[in-house]
Structures are given as structure tokens and as C-alpha cells.
Amino acid sequence: MSKLVIVAIGGNSLVRDNGRDSVQDQYEAVQETAVNIADMVQEGYNVVVTHGNGPQVGFGMRRSEIANEIAGMPDIPLVNCVADTQGGIGYQIQQALTNEFTKRGINKKVATVITQVEVDINDPNFQNPTKPVGSFFTLEQAEEMKKEHPEWIFVEDSGRGFRRVVPSPKPIDIVEKEAIKSLVNAGYVVIAVGGGGIPVIKTRDNSYLGVDAVIDKDFATSLLAEQVNAETLIITTGVPRVYINFGKPNQLALEKITVEEAKQYVLENHFPPGSMLPKIEASLSFLENGGKRVVITNPESLKDAINEKQGTHIVEQLNEACCM
Numbered sequence: 001m002s003k004l005v006i007v008a009i010g011g012n013s014l015v016r017d018n019g020r021d022s023v024q025d026q027y028e029a030v031q032e033t034a035v036n037i038a039d040m041v042q043e044g045y046n047v048v049v050t051h052g053n054g055p056q057v058g059f060g061m062r063r064s065e066i067a068n069e070i071a072g073m074p075d076i077p078l079v080n081c082v083a084d085t086q087g088g089i090g091y092q093i094q095q096a097l098t099n100e101f102t103k104r105g106i107n108k109k110v111a112t113v114i115t116q117v118e119v120d121i122n123d124p125n126f127q128n129p130t131k132p133v134g135s136f137f138t139l140e141q142a143e144e145m146k147k148e149h150p151e152w153i154f155v156e157d158s159g160r161g162f163r164r165v166v167p168s169p170k171p172i173d174i175v176e177k178e179a180i181k182s183l184v185n186a187g188y189v190v191i192a193v194g195g196g197g198i199p200v201i202k203t204r205d206n207s208y209l210g211v212d213a214v215i216d217k218d219f220a221t222s223l224l225a226e227q228v229n230a231e232t233l234i235i236t237t238g239v240p241r242v243y244i245n246f247g248k249p250n251q252l253a254l255e256k257i258t259v260e261e262a263k264q265y266v267l268e269n270h271f272p273p274g275s276m277l278p279k280i281e282a283s284l285s286f287l288e289n290g291g292k293r294v295v296i297t298n299p300e301s302l303k304d305a306i307n308e309k310q311g312t313h314i315v316e317q318l319n320e321a322c323c324m
């Protein structure tokens with residue numbers, strides 16, 4: 001299928017910076033992103049949408065813990081928190097896109113696929129939690145919480161504060177890939193691998209079993225992009241472009257870089273794990289496995305990014321023809 005673009009929406013980009021983090025705030029952020037995706041559809045692109053859940057799955061985990069501490073309610077396992085966010089955010093994106101298409105008279109159907117993603121139980125990432133989830137805390141708040149919950153692990157997240165981390169194994173297969181492909185080929189705008197997918201392992205008797213982890217949605221998106229033969233991967237996040245020396249006085253925005261340049265910047269540690277590094281690694285994997293182009297930008301810049309007026313573009317060679 002020509003002009004197939006996969007758009008990954010960052011979980012943090014759906015959280016408003018107003019301290020409320022309400023469901024309604026999130027829906028308004030989703031609606032704004034839906035307008036930008038509808039612009040792309042109107043320009044003739046076939047679109048697959050994926051999304052993160054880092055903040056939301058952490059909120060869900062915390063709600064479960066508090067309900068358990070205060071009211072003795074049974075804990076919700078992390079894998080179910082992931083499934084809940086996949087359904088909840090998928091519902092919002094599906095509704096916002098459907099409404100936007102109806103408003104504009106675009107004849108496109110939207111479907112969200114509850115997606116399980118297989119991981120390896122021997123993946124070393126299970127022993128070394130790296131995926132930041134939930135709210136941001138000050139160092140003092142994090143130290144205070146650690147006194148009560150010594151098992152919690154916090155990391156500093158890109159100058160934005162401290163967050164709890166959970167295991168994040170690498171995705172190895174998308175269980176529902178054939179269903180996703182069928183819907184894409186039937187002309188649907190498909191929402192899939194939400195929150196990186198619901199992590200499952202295959203047991204000896206070939207059954208699937210959920211495991212407690214949060215898969216990085218950038219890696220899951222890159223795997224899905226390869227499996228549906230997408231030409232272009234667009235990762236939307238909280239910044240319009242990727243920077244070197246991010247957050248420092250000599251910070252520099254990257255407009256268009258090659259795979260080789262991106263690899264060099266990785267070696268020079270310009271991209272922190274748990275935030276920008278997985279986006280770059282997922283981009284490189286996509287480009288090295290048949291993808292043509294990657295764009296990293298914020299949701300509001302999607303339209304400009306398609307026309308190379310905004311965003312960081314990663315390509316195999318710098319002389320790649322402009323635009324998608």
C-alpha cells in the first residue's frame with residue numbers, strides 16, 4: 001500500500017501541563033492530535049496510529065495501590081493496567097478521529113485493535129527496570145516516597161524530575177499483526193500497539209500469558225511499521241525537534257540527519273534512555289529494515305513536518321527527495 005504512514009503519539013504529549021491530568025484534559029489533547037491526523041488523511045495518506053501510555057499507566061498503577069492500601073481492594077496487575085490504558089486511550093483516539101472525519105465529510109472508518117505483544121521472559125530488561133511511568137517528582141518527594149516503599153525505583157527523566165521505573169522488555173512479535181494488516185488493507189485508520197502493546201509471553205503449550213512490564217511504544221511502533229510495510233514513521237512527542245546538547249546553552253535543533261549521523265549522536269550520549277534514546281533506536285531499526293523516512297516532532301507540527309518545514313527528519317542518505 002502506497003503512502004502508508006505510521007504515527008506514534010507520545011503518552012506525555014497527551015498530558016496537559018496544568019497539573020490536573022484529568023481525563024477531559026487528555027481528550028482535548030487527543031482531539032488536537034486528531035485534527036492533525038485528519039489533515040494527513042485528507043492529503044491522501046493511509047495512517048496507522050500508535051500511542052504511548054507512560055504517564056497514564058503509572059497513574060493507573062498508583063490508583064490500584066492506593067485503593068489497595070486504603071480500602072483493601074484487590075491490586076490490578078501492571079499488565080492489566082497496560083491493557084486498561086490501551087483501551088481507554090484507544091477509545092479516545094478512535095472517537096476523536098471518527099468525529100473529525102464525520103465533521104469534514106471524510107469517508108474513513110477507524111478501528112482500535114487490542115494488541116498483545118510477545119516478549120521474551122529471559123529478556124534482561126525484566127531484571128533492570130528502565131521505563132519511566134506516572135508523575136514527575138522532585139528529588140525530595142522521591143526520597144520521601146522511597147522511605148515508605150523501598151522497592152520503588154526512581155530515575156531522573158530528561159531534566160523534568162524523578163519518575164518511577166518499571167521493566168521494559170523488547171517486543172519480538174505482534175500477536176494481532178494479521179488483523180491489523182487486514183484492516184489497513186481494507187482502508188481503515190487503525191489504532192494499534194497502544195502503550196507498546198500488552199506484554200505477553202508464549203508458554204510451553206503455546207498459550208499466551210500476560211507479564212508485568214511496559215513495552216516502549218517506540219520499539220513496538222517500529223516493529224509494527226516493518227510488519228505493515230509503512231514507508232514513513234512519524235513519532236510525535238513533547239518537542240518540535242530532536243536536539244543535540246538538549247537543555248544546555250549550546251542546544252542545537254536537528255533538521256535532517258542521516259542514519260550514520262544519528263548513530264554518532266547516540267555514541268556521544270545526546271539522547272537519554274527512557275525518553276529520546278528509544279525513539280532514535282526505534283527509528284534506526286525501522287530505517288535499517290526497509291523504512292524510508294522517520295520524522296520526530298510534536299503533534300501540532302505534524303502538517304508542517306510532512307512538508308519538511310518542521311521536525312527532525314532521519315533518512316538513509318541526505319540527498320533523499322524532499323517530502324512524503
Ligand SMILES: Nc1ncnc2c1ncn2[C@@H]1O[C@H](COP(=O)(O)OP(=O)(O)O)[C@@H](O)[C@H]1O
Pocket residue numbers: 009010011012013052054158236237238239241242243244245246270271272274275276
Ligand atoms: N536530545 C533530545 N532532544 C529532544 N528532546 C529530548 C532530548 N533528550 C531528552 N528529551 C526529552 O525527551 C522527551 C521525549 O520523551 P518522553 O516524554 O518520554 O516521550 P513520549 O512523548 O513518548 O512520552 C522530550 O519531550 C524532551 O523533553
Ligand SMILES: NC(=O)OP(=O)(O)O
Pocket residue numbers: 009010011012051052053054055195196214215216217218
Ligand atoms: N509505553 C510507552 O512507551 O509510553 P510513552 O511513549 O508514553 O513513554
